[in-house]
Amino acid sequence: MGETVVSIGDVAKAAEVSTSTVSYVLSxxxxxxxxxADRVHRAIRELGxxxxxxxxxxxxxxxxxxxxxxxxxxxxxxxxxxEFAAAVVTRGRQxxxxxxxxxxxEGVAGLRRVAASSLADAFIVMDVQADDPxxxxxxxxxxxxVLIGLPGRPVGLSCVDLDFAASAALLVDHLVDLxxxxxxxxxxxxxxxxxxxxxxxxxxSGFGSAAQRAKVTTxxxxxxxxxxxxxxxxxxxxxRQPDTTGWLLHNESVLPSMVAVLQEFGRSVPGDAxxxxxxxxxxxxxxxxxxxxxxxxxNDVGEIAVxxxxxxxxxxxxxxxxxxxxxMTERDSTRRL
Amino acid sequence: MGETVVSIGDVAKAAEVSTSTVSYVLSxxxxxxxxxADRVHRAIRELGxxxxxxxxxxxxxxxxxxxxxxxxxxxxxxxxxxEFAAAVVTRGRQxxxxxxxxxxxEGVAGLRRVAASSLADAFIVMDVQADDPxxxxxxxxxxxxVLIGLPGRPVGLSCVDLDFAASAALLVDHLVDLxxxxxxxxxxxxxxxxxxxxxxxxxxSGFGSAAQRAKVTTxxxxxxxxxxxxxxxxxxxxxRQPDTTGWLLHNESVLPSMVAVLQEFGRSVPGDAxxxxxxxxxxxxxxxxxxxxxxxxxNDVGEIAVxxxxxxxxxxxxxxxxxxxxxMTERDSTRRL
DNA sequence: AACAATCATCGATGCGCTTCGATGCAGCGG
DNA sequence: CCGCTGCATCGAAGCGCATCGATGATTGTT
Numbered sequence: 001m002g003e004t005v006v007s008i009g010d011v012a013k014a015a016e017v018s019t020s021t022v023s024y025v026l027s028x029x030x031x032x033x034x035x036x037a038d039r040v041h042r043a044i045r046e047l048g049x050x051x052x053x054x055x056x057x058x059x060x061x062x063x064x065x066x067x068x069x070x071x072x073x074x075x076x077x078x079x080x081x082x083e084f085a086a087a088v089v090t091r092g093r094q095x096x097x098x099x100x101x102x103x104x105x106e107g108v109a110g111l112r113r114v115a116a117s118s119l120a121d122a123f124i125v126m127d128v129q130a131d132d133p134x135x136x137x138x139x140x141x142x143x144x145x146v147l148i149g150l151p152g153r154p155v156g157l158s159c160v161d162l163d164f165a166a167s168a169a170l171l172v173d174h175l176v177d178l179x180x181x182x183x184x185x186x187x188x189x190x191x192x193x194x195x196x197x198x199x200x201x202x203x204x205s206g207f208g209s210a211a212q213r214a215k216v217t218t219x220x221x222x223x224x225x226x227x228x229x230x231x232x233x234x235x236x237x238x239x240r241q242p243d244t245t246g247w248l249l250h251n252e253s254v255l256p257s258m259v260a261v262l263q264e265f266g267r268s269v270p271g272d273a274x275x276x277x278x279x280x281x282x283x284x285x286x287x288x289x290x291x292x293x294x295x296x297x298x299n300d301v302g303e304i305a306v307x308x309x310x311x312x313x314x315x316x317x318x319x320x321x322x323x324x325x326x327x328m329t330e331r332d333s334t335r336r337l
Numbered sequence: 338m339g340e341t342v343v344s345i346g347d348v349a350k351a352a353e354v355s356t357s358t359v360s361y362v363l364s365x366x367x368x369x370x371x372x373x374a375d376r377v378h379r380a381i382r383e384l385g386x387x388x389x390x391x392x393x394x395x396x397x398x399x400x401x402x403x404x405x406x407x408x409x410x411x412x413x414x415x416x417x418x419x420e421f422a423a424a425v426v427t428r429g430r431q432x433x434x435x436x437x438x439x440x441x442x443e444g445v446a447g448l449r450r451v452a453a454s455s456l457a458d459a460f461i462v463m464d465v466q467a468d469d470p471x472x473x474x475x476x477x478x479x480x481x482x483v484l485i486g487l488p489g490r491p492v493g494l495s496c497v498d499l500d501f502a503a504s505a506a507l508l509v510d511h512l513v514d515l516x517x518x519x520x521x522x523x524x525x526x527x528x529x530x531x532x533x534x535x536x537x538x539x540x541x542s543g544f545g546s547a548a549q550r551a552k553v554t555t556x557x558x559x560x561x562x563x564x565x566x567x568x569x570x571x572x573x574x575x576x577r578q579p580d581t582t583g584w585l586l587h588n589e590s591v592l593p594s595m596v597a598v599l600q601e602f603g604r605s606v607p608g609d610a611x612x613x614x615x616x617x618x619x620x621x622x623x624x625x626x627x628x629x630x631x632x633x634x635x636n637d638v639g640e641i642a643v644x645x646x647x648x649x650x651x652x653x654x655x656x657x658x659x660x661x662x663x664x665m666t667e668r669d670s671t672r673r674l
Numbered sequence: 675a676a677c678a679a680t681c682a683t684c685g686a687t688g689c690g691c692t693t694c695g696a697t698g699c700a701g702c703g704g
Numbered sequence: 705c706c707g708c709t710g711c712a713t714c715g716a717a718g719c720g721c722a723t724c725g726a727t728g729a730t731t732g733t734t
Contacts, residue, residue: 005453007690018714023692030693033712050453054394055690058719063391068438072423079415086409089438098456101405101426101438116342116387119435226623253623256593260625286563286590288597344720355684360722367723370682392720395689 006047014043026051057118066097066309067120069111069134071104071127077252080280080298081126084148087302088124095310097121108137115141122309124148130196144312146305150198150321158312160304160322164199164278165206167294167326171248171276172210174292174328179337180246180274183211183218184237186230187250190222203250203278219244225253230261238265245337249277249291259289259333270335281329290331297324343384351380363388394455403434403646404457406448406471408441408464414589417617417635418463421485424639425461432647434458445474452478459646461485467533481649483642487535487658495649497641497659501536501615502543504631504663508585508613509547511629511665516674517583517611520548520555521574523567524587527559540587540615556581562590567598575602582674586614586628596626596670607672618666627668634661 012019017036024030025040032040043049057063068088070081089099100120102110104127111134114120122144128135130152138145139156147159168185175183185207187193188200204220211218219241223233230251237244249258255277259269267273269289277284277293284293304322349356354373361367362377369377380386394400405425407418426436437457439447441464448471451457459481465472467489475482476493484496505522512520522544524530525537541557548555556578560570567588574581586595592614596606604610606626614621614630621630641659 008692009690019691020693020715021713024713027692030713031711036712048453050450052395052690053454053456054391054400055719056692057391058389058395058689058721059691059693061692061719065437072419072426078419082409082415082419085438086440089409089440090442093440093443098451099438100402101422101436103423103426103430105427106430113387114435116385117390119390227625257625260597288564288594345722346720356721357685357723358683361683364722367683368681373682389720392689393722395691395719396721396723398689398722 006049008049008051010047011040011043011049014047015039062121062313063118064097065100065120066092066306067100067102067111067114067123069102069104069123069125073105076127077279079283080252080296083280083298084126084302084305087299088306091303091306095306097306097310108134111137111141115143122146122313124305124309127197130198130201144309146308146312148301148305150202150323152196152198152201154321156319158308158320160301160308161199161324162278162294162296162301163323163326164202165209166323167278168203168206168248168250169210170326170328171278171292171294172207172214172216172246174330174334175246175248175274175276176211176214176216178246178274178334181216182241182243183207183216183246183248184241184244185218185220185248185250186223186233186237186254187220188222189224189229189251193222200250207248217241223251223254225251227254227257227261230254230257231264234261234265245273247273247275249275252279252283255279255283255291256287258291259287270333274334274337276334284329284331289333292329292331292334294326294328297327300324343386345386345388347384348377348380348386351384352376399458399650400455401434402437402457403429403643404437404439404448404451404460406439406441406460406462410442413464414616416620417589417633420617420635421463421639421642424636425643428640428643432643434643434647445471448474448478452480459483459650461642461646464534467535467538481646483645483649485638485642487539487660489533489535489538491658493656495645495657497638497645498536498661499615499631499633499638500660500663501539502546503660504615505540505543505585505587506547507663507665508615508629508631509544509551509553509583511667511671512583512585512611512613513548513551513553515583515611515671518553519578519580520544520553520583520585521578521581522555522557522585522587523560523570523574523591524557525559526561526566526588530559537587544585554578560588560591562588564591564594564598567591567594568601571598571602582610584610584612586612589616589620592616592620592628593624595628596624607670611671611674613671621666621668626670629666629668629671631663631665634664637661 008019008022012022022040025032025037092099124146126148128147128151135155145157147157149161150159192200219237221233221236223229262273269275277291279293279296281295284291345356345359349359359377362369362374429436461483463485465484465488472492482494484494486498487496529537558570558573560566599610606612614628616630616633618632621628
């Protein structure tokens with residue numbers, strides 16, 4: 001069974017029908033009587049037939065493959081990235097799609113290559129920056145594209161992401177509710193801002209405007225992804241705003257070090273300092289002090305991205321932008337002042 | 338330029354040759370004079386031609402795609418996984434291969450599906466366990482396969498991995514050299530051992546035999562990937578072997594917590610406790626106390642996996658197993674007793 | 675100068691599938 | 705009982721490419 005490669009012709013022969021009938025049974029694009037359909041299905045099962053992907057793509061004009069473009073040398077948190085990717089693959093498979101893994105590093109050329117050689121029917125692109133050179137290409141290519149994350153301004157492509165501005169605002173409000181009046185934002189590495197990466201900017205502005213509304217004083221600093229980087233960031237904050245008691249940390253990779261570093265500076269959590277963060281829920285949970293956080297719903301975002309892409313593949317031309325509402329979970333890292 | 342889809346026929350017309358000539362120029366499988374080759378290349382450039390992947394796969398019998406099977410809900414460290422994947426994609430691209438991302442979860446059926454529909458020419462499979470049901474399938478499928486990690490016993494498939502046994506031994510020797518006589522291994526989550534995952538077992542046996550050779554006392558415990566899990570593991574070790582001074586931690590996800598937890602138990606690092614670990618070098622570096630480690634060369638392993646697969650695709654039938662020699666780097670977490 | 679041995683190129687075929695137009699057949703109304 | 709409609713199915717064409725055998729053009733040989 002299934003030893004040698006079996007083609008649609010073999011199935012047709014076994015079921016005593018023509019190849020087109022087999023094809024129609026499989027695609028359902030024309031009515032086939034129940035009896036013959038059954039015969040065909042039985043033949044398929046007995047022979048272990050699978051349509052050849054290349055032939056199908058050639059004849060049908062679609063590959064059933066989604067190109068997923070991932071920043072591999074990212075400042076993003078790798079675990080988060082993996083969760084996106086996992087969600088995309090899993091959701092894709094549910095709709096008979098496979099996923100081709102592409103890297104940021106191939107850039108515009110990669111997109112061109114994949115599109116021109118019909119390797120994928122759609123793209124999902126992570127970590128798009130303001131004025132990303134790939135955006136115009138994606139628009140020009142006649143291939144649906146969905147962005148995970150928002151570029152600076154709307155660009156005529158569908159996007160999905162956590163609402164980072166609202167998330168930051170929600171966390172600020174929470175700190176304010178707890179009585180904190182002097183807040184600090186410890187952000188992403190400086191390079192992320194230099195590249196005008198959307199989510200970092202949005203956190204910054206959400207933080208700023210919420211704090212302004214609440215009339216509390218704030219300070220902000222980027223933070224390199226190392227223990228020393230965090231130490232410098234905290235030192236910087238405390239030298240410029242010594243009475244800081246509320247900390248919003250938006251930098252997954254130094255999350256594990258935050259409590260220890262504050263300790264070094266004589267601040268215990270949550271006694272002297274309340275810390276909130278934006279990160280996946282499971283990440284917030286696995287530390288000495290569990291962090292009050294807004295969850296980063298990587299799984300949802302990945303699934304939604306696929307669903308948007310599928311909708312485009314089915315002909316929908318309307319561009320959508322979905323910002324997921326933040327969900328905060330109180331844990332052990334925050335306390336009323 | 339390149340607006341509408343351009344096929345090999347268009348190139349042929351533009352270069353005033355036959356399609357077969359274009360094909361031969363591209364593949365180099367027959368000699369073509371420099372002049373016509375130049376004409377063809379110019380036409381290709383001017384038209385922006387890219388061979389259609391589906392057609393090429395259909396006619397040529399190879400897809401130029403490698404299937405990469407990744408455990409998405411892994412106990413493995415996600416960052417390490419990403420680094421493997423990145424290396425595979427990058428190295429693959431250097432040889433004109435793309436990468437199809439598949440998940441463990443699809444299991445045997447996924448392999449069957451991809452192979453039978455000719456979606457990939459080869460598989461690279463991560464995190465194979467002893468008696469993994471996919472191994473017999475991989476062997477039966479007429480598709481080259483390379484395993485990242487060693488299954489329990491040799492299985493007639495090419496493998497590549499860090500030599501975990503030697504790594505553990507090297508670290509034990511180092512601790513012993515520093516005068517430690519009472520060692521603990523804090524390992525992976527219990528589930529990993531239950532599944533008989535190769536690398537975990539090999540660390541365990543390398544640890545055990547090196548310690549035995551050195552005649553030092555040892556203790557071992559698994560560890561769940563959370564702060565509390567580590568706390569329990571350390572408590573367990575200290576209750577059963579209170580004089581432990583040398584710690585081998587093989588569990589990336591709790592690495593950031595190790596110093597804090599030992600602190601809780603009144604052990605400072607490296608004053609009262611020396612800690613060594615197996616993890617990527619950059620991970621060892623970004624903590625309060627930089628860890629003495631054996632590097633996990635995910636990048637190398639990924640590249641080698643691709644190269645092995647390529648060799649098989651070129652006809653090499655010899656199965657190889659490559660265990661990469663451990664490289665230790667001393668940092669701040671170890672000290673002479 | 676005639677012929678064999680390259681060399682460069684062409685045309686035709688087939689890979690496995692989808693899709694379109696065509697065909698046969700049953701059932702229907704008149 | 706004839707033509708018509710609608711359903712189930714078939715056959716053929718074509719998707720874009722690789723490859724094989726064949727052909728014409730060169731070169732080398734004696």
